[in-house]
Amino acid sequence: MGPCANQNASMQGISNIQYAKSYFDPMKGKIISWRHQLHRNPELAFEEVWTSGFIAAKLEKFGYTVYRGLGKTGVVAALPGKAGPAIGLRVDMDALAIEENNDLPYSREKRGSFRLTITYSGIPCSVLRMISSWRSGERSTK
Numbered sequence: 001m002g003p004c005a006n007q008n009a010s011m012q013g014i015s016n017i018q019y020a021k022s023y024f025d026p027m028k029g030k031i032i033s034w035r036h037q038l039h040r041n042p043e044l045a046f047e048e049v050w051t052s053g054f055i056a057a058k059l060e061k062f063g064y065t066v067y068r069g070l071g072k073t074g075v076v077a078a079l080p081g082k083a084g085p086a087i088g089l090r091v092d093m094d095a096l097a098i099e100e101n102n103d104l105p106y107s108r109e110k111r112g113s114f115r116l117t118i119t120y121s122g123i124p125c126s127v128l129r130m131i132s133s134w135r136s137g138e139r140s141t142k
Contacts, residue, residue, distance in 0.1 A: 023130050026097070036106035042095030050074040051093045062132040079132060089123045 025033070041050050052073045056066045064077035073093075100108055 018070050020130065023133070027129075029109065038093075041106055042108050044097055045094040046072045048093050055091075055093065059128060062129045065127070077128070089124055089128070099117075 037054065041054075043049065043051050052068065052075050056068050056075045056077075058073065059075070059077040060066050063079065065080050067076040067078075068074075070076055095108075
């Protein structure tokens with residue numbers, strides 16, 4: 001395994017992919033719910049007040065120190081604790097100004113914008129939760 005290998009996974013003799021799958025499978029419904037909430041509430045660039053609040057609240061719940069309002073609606077989070085190598089993850093959270101023409105139960109509630117960047121907001125929330133649990137040694141899917 002590479003330098004980013006999860007110690008818990010290597011001690012259990014499973015790959016990081018197997019570990020990630022075992023971590024995300026129980027969270028599948030929650031992750032889909034996050035995606036639907038984000039999709040229902042698209043916000044254009046520099047107007048992402050609700051979106052940045054949603055993401056910041058999740059990151060705080062996961063144990064990150066969160067800094068809000070950077071560049072107006074930006075969010076920066078740091079996982080406190082051990083010193084050492086760090087990673088950076090940049091995520092787009094703005095919607096595009098196009099109309100959505102469907103009747104899905106999670107269709108956007110605001111007219112005039114549609115979130116095509118949903119995977120850029122929802123998936124990183126899930127991944128950052130997993131990183132947080134790896135760091136603390138827990139396997140929580142809260």
